Amino acid sequence: MIDKTVPDVETAVAGIPDGATVMIGGFGRAGQPVELIDALIAHGAKDLTIVNNNAGNGDVGLAALLATKRVRKIVCSFPRQSDSWVFDGLYRAGEIELELVPQGNLAERIRAAGAGIGAFFSPTGVGTELAVGKETREIRGRQYVLEHPIFADVALISARAADRWGNLVYRETARNFGPIMATAAATTVVQVDEIVPLGSIDPETVVTPGLFVDRVVAVGQRAWLQGGTFVGGVDIEGRPLVADTEEAAR
Amino acid sequence: MIDKTVPDVETAVAGIPDGATVMIGGFGRAGQPVELIDALIAHGAKDLTIVNNNAGNGDVGLAALLATKRVRKIVCSFPRQSDSWVFDGLYRAGEIELELVPQGNLAERIRAAGAGIGAFFSPTGVGTELAVGKETREIRGRQYVLEHPIFADVALISARAADRWGNLVYRETARNFGPIMATAAATTVVQVDEIVPLGSIDPETVVTPGLFVDRVVAVGQRAWLQGGTFVGGVDIEGRPLVADTEEAAR
Amino acid sequence: MTTRISRNELAARIAADIPEGSFVNLGIGAPTLVANFLPADEEIILHTENGLLGMGPAPEPGRIDPDLINAGKQPVTALAGAAYFHHADSFAMMRGGHLDVCVLGAFQVSQTGDLANWSTGAPGAIPAVGGAMDLAIGAKDVYVMTDLLAKDGSSKLVAACAYPLTGVGCVSRVYTDHAVFDVTPAGFAVREAFGDNTIEELRALTGLELVDAATSVEGN
């Protein structure tokens, strides 16, 4: 019997070595596998290269990982955000290396790694400083820049549900980088709200087939769902609105 | 109001010019848009280039189109089948040009056209006669061959259901080339079993967003479904088994 | 005295140019205002790079869904007819030329349509490009929404961009608070001057030889 589920997040991130390249899913906070990141922090691997669209928000999740100074380099498209102070400080202090990649090139390079593409001519970035030093070519009258795949040792991603074969479904725009990162890593680790019985995910609606998944861990339902149904009652960071209301009433 | 539905297959294929490159979905008979092909035959466009995985089966659908001798060239991976006699005859008579493409290169080249990729280095076909004359390159210690996108003027594909925005869901392995061909053609025409109300397709399960679709026509439920549920009772070509049973009983 | 329309008036002006049935991406910041002025009785489908077509307005209070955000990480909703997809598919839509219009902000636009909107190149600044370069080269029409003048009074329409480029020759039209400019082979053409603004005033403000679209129909 195939069973890719593991009992806890510690087991899920076990064995990630120092120096690993780790893809971390999410676009801002949406789809960010916070529980797995916390486990990676506790695990202690250092000298990491992180691939993510951003460079952390606030003081949790990816930002908390950066704060440990165990990340040597980050590959991303949009590090600078209103709440990216952890990264900003490290970058200004010269304590983290940044490879800035246009978001579409980032996505396509990750896909290329998973799809066995050696390299591809991209329309994005031509004539900009992000293409400096890269091969360019005119094809059918248009300029392109040659971009190479981004591989990872490990991908940490978040999905809504999985079965024991590792088939995944996501939720709304939290899907983002999860499906492509799952294809580009030697080991793909997924946190989900729940493990569902094999056969309960309609084969037409599987987004990531279990082929791409190595370990799955259930971390419980997100705060804005009840029984899988959206109920709201949170702010954009997922914190209960009730607290705010109480504070406002004081 | 956006409404991509058209009333009949004649309207669906209207305006396809002589000399057009037409992608036709399907893998063998599965997903082959037979009603649209019949309409294309009636429409009369000639000197066509057809992109399909195969080169027709039996005497219907794509095979019937080839039999009209209005196809100048076919781009496919697997023309020779037990029931590809129409193509076989034309090919042996020198009446049709064949561009043979490994199936994965065919799929990836179609995707590349839809995704704006200028060209890509493929691992498939290296060192074979299907790569003769093509640029090759060693990347990360492995040989690749440069492959270019395949664009089309028109894609004719089959899906199970659509809404008026053109969002599509498919059925089982009849999905095959539909989603990628929809992205690679200037005009994408889809036949579906049924048009469903906007909002009735779960946004998590849309396979082809309406962005890629221009015209949708309902052709009625496939013979092996009732009310959208599989009931069987047909052979692999979709013909009722009852007839065979009666014949056998005689 | 020159006429300057407000940010909201400019958003409404842009919205009026977007035909029903268009697939549109509105960049982070001011361009998101355009959504507020799209006609309620027409269907225009908004794309957000983080994996949604058919984006709807902000949710009611209490109905914020952290899984459902736009490119600016703000909470949004999904309309009936929406579709979710992953990042490679989302950017394939852009890069494959499937979006009809995108509206972007700008630091500078050159008269050949080069766009600079992602970096001022200032020393010590933290660079961030996001999806700007993909949008710039991908949409069928790239509209820029910006003030004509920077805070220091310099023109954002320039002969050649001094700031790092986002894309080369990619902008088709620039909507500013003073006027609307088309990018043409002959340079910027004044498509519409707001209020009493004259082409001479615009030439003075920009320092560019602007084409008067009204008198050069044959020329373009």
Place this chain on the structure above:
Amino acid sequence: MTTRISRNELAARIAADIPEGSFVNLGIGAPTLVANFLPADEEIILHTENGLLGMGPAPEPGRIDPDLINAGKQPVTALAGAAYFHHADSFAMMRGGHLDVCVLGAFQVSQTGDLANWSTGAPGAIPAVGGAMDLAIGAKDVYVMTDLLAKDGSSKLVAACAYPLTGVGCVSRVYTDHAVFDVTPAGFAVREAFGDNTIEELRALTGLELVDAATSVEGN
């Protein structure tokens, strides 16, 4: 007299080498027989190039579904846990190296692991390649299932392929009716000779200097 095992025995022999949890693609023709010998109490997930993982056996009569077929266009079923996907995604699985094993037929296999299985190069023959070239270069292990000898008695294991190639250096193991051969840097190594077959007989049949795997452990 040499031992030749049957096609079904060979399929069973291959099936015995496939570990539980493997993702496997069985090529058109004889390799599909392997599915019949996979242990019923183990989960091995079959991939078919036309867009399905978790392929099950042929349906009952009357339950044929023309939308649910394998790469050979035969009716199949889908197991609980199956997933459908489009062709680019399906071949990305192959080409990206995500399949553990594929089993293919062959006209010839060279001692450096080149595979020829798609064309005899005969004049007038209609060529058809399908997914063979993608499978050959994509799976982690490419197993060939074939008779050792062609109908004319010539060996299908050769020093260099005379037929047009499917892939270069891609085969890891060849299962024949006479013996199982590993492709090694030193050439074909006899992994297992069936029945009373000896390496000398196999050398005589193939005309190749075969490595005796049993006596050359250190050499490989």
